[in-house]
Amino acid sequence: MQPLRIGIAGLGTVARGVLGLFAASAGHLERQAGRPLKLVRVASRTPRPEADLAGAEFSTDLGTLLHDDVDVVVELIGGEDRAARLVRDAISCGQSVVTANKAIIARFGDELLAGAAKQGVGLGFEAAVAGGIPIIGSLTRGLAASRVRTVAGIINGTSNYILTAMAEQGSTFADALAAAQSLGYAEADPTFDVEGIDAAHKLSILAALAFDVGFGMDGVFTEGIAGVTAEDIGYAAELGYGIKHLGIARRSDNGIEARVHPTLVPEHGMLAQVRGVMNAVLIESDAAGASLFHGAGAGAGPTASSVVSDLIAIARGEALKYRAGGGERQMLPMSAVQSAFYLRIPARDAPGVFGKVANILGANDISIEGAVQRERAIRINGDGSRSSWVPIVILTDSVREAVMDAAIAAVQAMPEVVGNIKCMRVEHFD
């Protein structure tokens, strides 16, 4: 049979993973695809003479990939503008595209999918979310019959590595981040990972596929892990919870919500077991119930595995056509989102303080589900004097965020409260 002729843009880690997979598994890939996968062109700004291009023609000009001897362009240059332009151009030329680029799919998915549909070509992005986990295929094919209620994922390995090190080794955030950087799990500038932007891109893609809300970053609430402290991890553990950085998208009676933030999850649930740089995505759907997909979220091998699985699908003649969003994108504002809460309230050690807090919560119809009032702490004040205070830690039942915000403001205003209240969301999945 005719080979599928492939052009690769980029020669970074993932591209070299793809080249390595071609070199190591050509026979396996041809058997799977039903025909040879033939690398005909590679383009990259930075030549890498040491890379084995399997006889493909190399150029520093991305435009060479738009040649009609290329059936599929594999976009692995990263970034946004140049990558999006290449993908648009390839689609316009009638080429199928496979990309690992979460940012361009999250931002321009509707436009790119509409273009691909118009041209009758495929656009595959299995590698854009959770590296080696086939979550795009599972969501759009395997679970296609079961209406999704919730997607909840640990979809940034760097953040999970840091939280795991803090929980298991007692590391500080700074030390855990430094360790992640020295192991190559975090970039020199870790902003994208630790501030949740990377996870928000991935969540936005999952939400678009699960709920038909269209692609885009509007209305995706994003909070990173920098505010998680060892103290919170300790209290959470006492209450029977682990702290994970989750991306959550949910269809509720009020609308579709999408949010990325540190979350308390029950310590015996599957999500709490996800350690180190591993990723996992939990999908709750009407017919299939709770399904969890766990695996490597990044790295050359796993990401290349997903890139090449998309190439195999194209070689087999499968569609790789995902619906672009139909209706208006209208995400639920955070103020309307419901969840349970963890509150840590630094308060002066005076009689009746806990009762006052409980009264304020009760007045807002917020029930207390659990509490820790552990030890007395001593604070050294600015003037050198000391005062005695206790951290009051409370777990509430599920409540609308606007209501919780109001209650927290009222508690914060209590004269006995001596510092900022720490607040994190708590989720109980099936």
Next chain:
Amino acid sequence: MQPLRIGIAGLGTVARGVLGLFAASAGHLERQAGRPLKLVRVASRTPRPEADLAGAEFSTDLGTLLHDDVDVVVELIGGEDRAARLVRDAISCGQSVVTANKAIIARFGDELLAGAAKQGVGLGFEAAVAGGIPIIGSLTRGLAASRVRTVAGIINGTSNYILTAMAEQGSTFADALAAAQSLGYAEADPTFDVEGIDAAHKLSILAALAFDVGFGMDGVFTEGIAGVTAEDIGYAAELGYGIKHLGIARRSDNGIEARVHPTLVPEHGMLAQVRGVMNAVLIESDAAGASLFHGAGAGAGPTASSVVSDLIAIARGEALKYRAGGGERQMLPMSAVQSAFYLRIPARDAPGVFGKVANILGANDISIEGAVQRERAIRINGDGSRSSWVPIVILTDSVREAVMDAAIAAVQAMPEVVGNIKCMRVEHFD
């Protein structure tokens, strides 16, 4: 667009699940499929007047499904001979087939897939393994690029329910089985589940897809859970392991192995966290690493979800064509399989007994990785006398099964060994 015209064989639990899904989610399913899924015929030996057939024509004659107004026959009658005949007939008539029947795919998969290929029709069986978990699609599409080394699955919910109840509630095997039966998790005759036959069918399908060894039950070693005791669960826990009923298929240097048996797995690994009737499949592959798929393994909703996801794929024009085995089916005999072992040796409490056991293992090049020698037990002999004995519990490193068998025979022959040695395999996954 033209509707996909569907005929369903059977009106049991899964069939009613499919009817329920059609009724509850028609709009969702049509959006996913790109055209309506139209139920035109239902056939079942036992009419169920209460079932909502959505206007489909009903007959007690399965042959009515072979009518040319049916594009896809959904085989949900179960059993083997009649079901296989219906599937063969439908394929011969040029109809695609979707089935949840693991037994006929495990036994006749090669023949049925060859027939489907010849006729150019699809044969979908996502529902045959692990109910609502899209494991067939993940293995054959999402992970298509990554050569599989190991498949290890908790693929029988009944067995996992029983082992979970024994481990967490201290139930006996008999009590846990009775509870499973009263909850509807186990049949009145539980043979298929507790003896591992159901798991062996499913494992055989996964092995055929992962390793191209062809379908069939030859060479699939099968051992159920009836021999697992509370005592073993206790010792395993002391050593840091849980006991799970696993189906394991592996490509090793020596060949392909497929085996179903109780297995000690590290208590902190993901497989050990799989509780109750849930299923999970771990796939270790060269490029993607370790991927775990966790979800509902049975039940009307999850199984219907997988059945209808296959229908959606057919409606979308996707292939659903799986390769039938190419080469000769040659499975590794158990004697050549490598694994670590757990041994429980009931021995008289005499000096030097542990040393003698260790010497015999050492003489067979078997290293001891861990041991428990807990308490002295008193045995009341047949003549009313009492003797003191100790259970010696040993964890070995990895060894060929034939070597372990010889070593166990030698230990069993020691005069100090007062009862049958209990032996279970131990596996450490990534």
